Amino acid sequence: SKQKLWGGRFTGNTDPLMHAFNQSLKYDQRMYAADITGSISYARALARAKIITQDEQNRLVEGLKLVLKEWEKGEFVIKPDDEDIHTANERRLSELIGPLGGKLHTGRSRNDQVATDMRLWLLGQVSDIENSLRGLLRVMVERAAKEIQYLMPGYTHLQRAQPIRWSHFLLSHAFPLQADLQRLQQLVPRISMLPLGSGALAGNGFALDREFLARDLGFQGIIENSMQAVSDRDFVVEFMMWASLTMTHLSRLSEDLIIYSTAEFGFVKLSDAYSTGSSMMPQKKNPDSLELLRGKTGRIFGNMSGFMMSLKGLPSTYNKDLQEDKEPLFDTVDTISACLKIAEGVIATLEVQADRMSQALEDSSDMLATDLADYLVRKGIPFRETHHISGRAVALAESRKCALKDLTLADLKGLSDKFDTDVTEVFSFENSVQARCSIGGPHVKMVERQIEVLRAAMGN
Numbered sequence: 001s002k003q004k005l006w007g008g009r010f011t012g013n014t015d016p017l018m019h020a021f022n023q024s025l026k027y028d029q030r031m032y033a034a035d036i037t038g039s040i041s042y043a044r045a046l047a048r049a050k051i052i053t054q055d056e057q058n059r060l061v062e063g064l065k066l067v068l069k070e071w072e073k074g075e076f077v078i079k080p081d082d083e084d085i086h087t088a089n090e091r092r093l094s095e096l097i098g099p100l101g102g103k104l105h106t107g108r109s110r111n112d113q114v115a116t117d118m119r120l121w122l123l124g125q126v127s128d129i130e131n132s133l134r135g136l137l138r139v140m141v142e143r144a145a146k147e148i149q150y151l152m153p154g155y156t157h158l159q160r161a162q163p164i165r166w167s168h169f170l171l172s173h174a175f176p177l178q179a180d181l182q183r184l185q186q187l188v189p190r191i192s193m194l195p196l197g198s199g200a201l202a203g204n205g206f207a208l209d210r211e212f213l214a215r216d217l218g219f220q221g222i223i224e225n226s227m228q229a230v231s232d233r234d235f236v237v238e239f240m241m242w243a244s245l246t247m248t249h250l251s252r253l254s255e256d257l258i259i260y261s262t263a264e265f266g267f268v269k270l271s272d273a274y275s276t277g278s279s280m281m282p283q284k285k286n287p288d289s290l291e292l293l294r295g296k297t298g299r300i301f302g303n304m305s306g307f308m309m310s311l312k313g314l315p316s317t318y319n320k321d322l323q324e325d326k327e328p329l330f331d332t333v334d335t336i337s338a339c340l341k342i343a344e345g346v347i348a349t350l351e352v353q354a355d356r357m358s359q360a361l362e363d364s365s366d367m368l369a370t371d372l373a374d375y376l377v378r379k380g381i382p383f384r385e386t387h388h389i390s391g392r393a394v395a396l397a398e399s400r401k402c403a404l405k406d407l408t409l410a411d412l413k414g415l416s417d418k419f420d421t422d423v424t425e426v427f428s429f430e431n432s433v434q435a436r437c438s439i440g441g442p443h444v445k446m447v448e449r450q451i452e453v454l455r456a457a458m459g460n
């Protein structure tokens, strides 16, 4: 333990199993750049407070940049006693520039350091994820614009309900994702709060200028309370909650598309690029991409709820339990980043089987029963009665084993004398969707409006 940064008060050695148990370097090394960025600003703040000279600052910064280069080139050599990314970087810095390296940590604790690194690192990831989400949304919106003429059955309870546009369906999944984009952007001001300069818990003993640190590191604000600064991981939780909700949206979209890609529905055909085969059944083409999107949602929920369990009973300030923030956060970032790219690829490449969609409509003209009731409403009959009359028409067609649209005018007149020759216009799926022309409906103008709203929200 003499080799360890904190070894001074120790006489005994760490149990090897304990050393491995405590070591986070294998996963936190991915924050190497954030750690060095934070340290460079900290060195500048030390010089501004005259704790070190300008020359010492320059040598520290030069040394830190050398350490960064080693990581970037894959040349950084990890030593067995390196506990985490913070101790590893500091150990290497001192090897490179000598005892001056030991001045860097003046007034700083790994507690304010790690909290700063996590926030810096996550901010970088959030902007990448934002771009991926935009990419997915763009593909959905452009598909919706291009394929606006396709009609399909819309479902409630997974039962054929009313005709809709394929684009209307697609956009019903795009809007929640657009809200996710907004929510992600709204996380940024809270992630971007600076813990550095809070010391271990009781603040910085060298009067460092935290406003300078915040400016230098590009943080939007400063955490006011040093005790909270070192213990707050709400930004990690919030991000994982955000990811859980976003994945819920991807999962529900996936579920719909899995169903639509079955032979029974056949509304969409997944591209080979996003499907896999069976090792036994030669004919199989499985929608594995969509199933994985659905399945990984559970894993993201697990990351979020698992870490919340770690937090719930913690006493104030830093406790080593907080090191358990990393693996779930990193896994969440990796998983959702991949999911967004896969979802974009699936949507961009799937083939719409418009003929199967219209066949499904033709097979079920009783989906126009609501339109039949609405027809009688326009002839002055109260809706409650028209609903009943239309229901009797459906029952009559069923007993005749014919389609609703194949009932004769005489049949219909037997149910209400308000039926007339113009009733044939009811039996058009196109007329049905076009009749729904209030904002939010599947009328072509209203679907175009949705596309415009989404394009405007995304700034293009």
Ligand code: ARG
Pocket: 024, 028, 084, 086, 110, 111, 114, 318, 320, 322, 323
């Ligand atoms: N690896 C630690 C973590 O991720 C760094 C902070 C350690 N602080 C301490 N006082 N032991 O949380």
